[in-house]
C-alpha cells in the first residue's frame with residue numbers, strides 16, 4: 001500500500017497543472033491512463049504485502065511460540081487446500097503415513113480424506129497416526145500427572161571401625177612381655193581379660209620400695225611414703241586389687257599381669273611373647289564393634305540432597321537378602337579430590353558382630369520429594385543431550401517436544417519443564433514414532449537445538 005504514492009510519483013514525471021481540466025482534453029486522457037496505472041500498481045503492492053505477511057501470520061497462528069494445540073486445530077479447521085496451499089507441505093493419510101500426496105484427495109489405500117501437513121508441522125516433526133491405528137503399531141499414550149515421588153540415591157560404602165570406640169594398649173614403663181594370651185589379630189577380648197604379664201626391673205624395684213615403706217608405716221613420715229609408693233605403682237598400671245595382693249603377700253611380684261581395660265576385637269597386635277617393649281609403645285589396638293560405621297561415597301551431584309538423620313538402607317554382599325536400617329550421622333565437609341565424591345557416615349548397631357570392618361556395602365538413601373509432574377520413563381527419548389517426548393495434540397497428531405527431566409523414581413521420571421499436567425504423551429512405541437518423525441520432518445526439530453517449549 002505504501003508503494004502506491006511512490007508509484008504515482010514515478011509514473012508521473014511532470015507535475016500536472018490541469019487536474020481540473022474538462023473531459024476530452026488531452027490532459028484528461030492522460031489522467032485516466034495514470035489512474036489505471038496507479039490502481040494496477042496498488043493491486044500489485046497488495047499482493048506483494050499479502051505474500052510477505054502470510055507466512056509470519058500463519059506461523060503466528062499455528063504458533064511454535066504459542067499453544068501446541070493450535071498447530072493442529074488450525075490445520076484441522078482449514079478446509080483442505082482452501083486458500084492456503086502455500087502453507088501446506090503435503091497431504092497424507094493418518095492411517096497410512098507412507099502416503100505422501102502433493103494435492104488433496106483420497107487415500108489410495110483406505111479412501112479416507114487426506115490430511116494436510118503444514119510446513120510448520122513438518123519442520124516441528126509432527127506426524128499423524130490415527131488413534132485406531134496406534135494399537136496395531138503398539139503406540140500408547142499416557143497423561144502427565146502430578147504424583148508424589150520418592151527418590152533413592154545409591155552409593156558404595158565400606159564398613160569401618162567407629163573411631164570413637166578405639167582403644168590402644170600401651171605401657172607407661174619399659175620391660176619384657178611374657179605369657180602372651182592374645183596371640184593374633186582379630187581375637188575378641190573382654191574387659192578384665194589378662195593380656196600378658198610384664199617383667200619390668202623398674203616396677204619390681206617400686207614394688208619393693210612400697211613393701212619397705214609399709215614396714216615403717218607407723219611413723220607419720222612412713223604413712224606418706226607408703227602413699228607415694230602406692231600411687232607410683234598405680235600410675236605404672238597396677239590395679240588396686242593387684243596392690244592389695246602385693247601388700248598381702250609381702251613379696252614383690254616379678255611378672256605383673258596386665259588385663260584389658262575394654263571389650264572388643266584386637267585389630268592390631270605389635271608384640272610377641274618375650275618381646276622387650278619400650279615406654280609408650282602401642283602393643284595392641286582394640287576396637288569396640290558394638291557399633292560400626294558405614295562410610296558411603298556419594299557423588300558430588302547427589303551430595304546436596306543428603307542431610308543428617310536421613311534414613312539409609314545398607315546391604316552387604318556378605319549377607320545377601322539382609323538390609324540394615326540406619327540414619328545419616330555425619331556428612332564430611334570435604335570431597336575426595338580424586339573421585340569427586342563426598343563421604344557420608346552412618347552408624348549401625350552391631351550386637352551380633354555380623355558387621356566386620358572393611359566389608360563393602362551398598363547404601364541407599366531415601367528422599368521424599370513430594371508431588372511432582374511425572375511421566376513413565378518409557379515416554380522419554382534420550383537423544384544426545386536432549387530429552388524428547390511426543391505430545392498427543394489430538395486428531396492423530398503427535399509432536400516431539402524437548403523436556404527437562406528431574407528425579408527418577410522407579411518407572412517414573414519427573415518433568416521439570418516442557419509439559420503441563422494433563423498433557424498426553426506417547427509412553428509406548430515412541431521409538432517408532434521418533435523414527436517416523438525424523439523421516440517425515442523437514443529436519444529442523446531433529447537437527448538443531450530447537451527451543452520449542
Ligand SMILES: [Zn+2]
Pocket residue numbers: 093094095096099107108109110111112
Ligand atoms: Zn489411508
